[in-house]
Amino acid sequence: MAIRPTSVTEVSGIVSDRSWLTEVGDFCRERPLGAIGAAVVVVNILVSFAANLIAPYDPLATDYGAMLARPSGAHWLGTDAFGRDVLSRIIYGSRTAMLVGFACALIGATVGTVIGVTSAYFAGRVDLLIQRVMDIFLAFPLIILALAVVSILGTGIGNVIIAIAIPMIPRAALVARSSALAIREMPYVDAARAAGYRHQRIILRHMLPNVMAPYLIMLTAYLGQAILLEASLSFLGLGVSEPTAAWGLMLRGAAVQFAEAAPWMAIFPGLAISLAVFAFNLFGDSLRDALDPRLKTQ
């Protein structure tokens, strides 16, 4: 008689029979700060999708008659050294931030989780080898590793995504492994093994779904980190290139030179970065509290 492996719903108890709307309502009521963070995240995502509809100007269009113009009715957040509208560049910049943020977080958290779970599942020498490789990567601060990768691969959005995602992988692997070590000892995993399922099936069908909670928490936490890293790399001239609208890029060059004469060039993109990262962090923290039963205070 074949043993039916326990499903994710039965084990974790994360997903209940209640509708998702009720879940969202509970989340907002119990964690208002997280809800505010989530709202800002949603606005950011919507703005990035609708940038071409809501931006008042073409973000690349220069107007040498309006260089370094103060915030006014014509340009709500002023213009930069090339007469480009700062508001439009911030709106379009959210596309770059969201693209890099989501891509890096997805790649970093997903690849890291797969590696972590695999490492925990096989244990022994495989685990030892994988963990030592991860330790090497973990020895470098996130920004240093990202700088090293981008200096090898070169600049541009694609390379920036790779450069930021790579340092995230070992961090995600470490978290996923620690969760997977406990799951590995669960009877249903033993049962699946006894039933003769292949390693691939056991990892993908029985273990990975049970590390979804830490995965989602990592995903939201890494989003904010990735946005900040992209801005840092662009500020250092190693991220996306001009004239692409990107928040970090808006903080460098002329924004530094004209920091006294035209402070709006640095203030508004700086605020956009801070707000987005703060919102992702708030949302991530609240999501962690909601998904991790050990942290539930109620």
Added chain:
Amino acid sequence: MTDIGVAPWRSIPAILLLLAGLVFIGPAAAQVKPRYGGELILAVPSEMPSYDGHREGTFGMVHPLAPHYNTLLKTDPNDRTGTKIVSDLAESWTISSDGRVYTLKLRRGVKFHDGAELSSRDVKASYDKIVFPPPNVGSMRKGQYTNIEAIEAPDASTIVFRLKWPQASFLASLASPYNWIYKADILAKDVRWYEKNVMGTGPFTFVEHVKGSHWVGKKNPNYWDKGKPYLDGYRAIFMKDSAAQVAAVRAERAHIQFRGFAPAERDSLVAALGKKITVQESPWDCAAWVAINQEKKPFDDKRVRRALTLALDRHQASRALSKIAVVKEVAGVQVPGTPYATPPDELEKLAGYGRDIKKSRAEARRLLREAGVPDGFAFTFTNRGLPMPYEPVGIWLIDQWRQIGLNATMVTIEASQHVNELRAGNFTVSSDAQCGYAVEPDLDLAKFQSKEISHNNYGRYTDKVLDDLYQKQNRATDPEERKRYVREFERRLLDEEVHTFITLQWHRIVPHSAKVRGWTITPSHYLNQQLDAVWLAE
């Protein structure tokens, strides 16, 4: 023999002007009599790999070390064009009627800092090292002296250069700010001694160099130019960060940074220091060029290259970009205002230099259509990873090309890697720069000869007509004839073939303490660095 130094009739207008000047500015000149004493503090944004001027090229070596040395000739320290040649260690000179023999008479009584007297033997040894360096001894500019057949020192105060062919720029090449005269005895013992040591005849003697920190020189009391220098000494402080340099000048911890600042930095210094700051500006002997790889389609078609330059509104950019970047003048192949530069009205006849930008862009679109380039054609613009002026110029270029339906994406590459990519031809269209240490067509145009001749011809083209024009201007000893060849070269390079093109000339801005007197800006930050005439007002 034509004696350049003693043609009496040529001096008459100059004498009259001088007399008139004395009448009108005599009292004023009396008020600005140089003051002795004080230590000039200069910020230097770069540091030298070695102390040998014959071997190195960086201004990070010239600025701290030039005050220790003399050259045979130099550019007039008061000439803003940096093109007027005057004597330094050579008191006078003559040129043979066939233009192939240059005989220079040296000053007497010139002493090295160790007390030894200078003779033609020292000059010959120095130039032998520059022109015919022994194996394993670096001479960065020896390629510019391939025309020298022999260097002779017939007596202690005469040095003779024999050329293979007449060369219009030869006097200017003897005024190279790198060609410091070294001591023959030292070179005979160790030809590389000057890489780590200093021994010259200049207005200041060496005191100390603390790597990464500072360089100090003090007044040479036995300097041959009696009454000079005015300063007791100078201290060069090495500061890579431009914000730190600005802060040093603002806080009056440094009097000057000779290379130059950006417009915003100038404005902040003027706002902070008011009358305590003096600003000197000049077109810079550097231009922001665009290199087009002619081995890549569709840029092998000169109609496409012409469209690229026709799209640019240089006159508007001159007004706008000069507020935010170190570029300003609309220029041809020579620094505006210098002897071989094309006047503005003539320059406007070249492609992309006209004032009617609508007409130019309509012509550009027509050429693109004719060349079969689709609307919205996309290509990559490779830019050098230095913010000033590459980034603002790159942003401007992309915007200008968008106006004729070209969609360029900028890829920024770290500065040293950028040069490697250009050399390897791994680019389509790229930023490029051409800088000279002196305004001289031979130096400024050499780069644009065919790829078989010029190793930094990044357009990868061959143009025998251009090569021939280069040789003709190089050998034309009559200035008017030379001017014609330079213009023809310019027209072919920028208009007929559009092998490459200039965006704007760099613009040098040196805001310095108002106390610093006796220094005149030139188009080159390598020139006029001897500091012998510089003094500090109270």
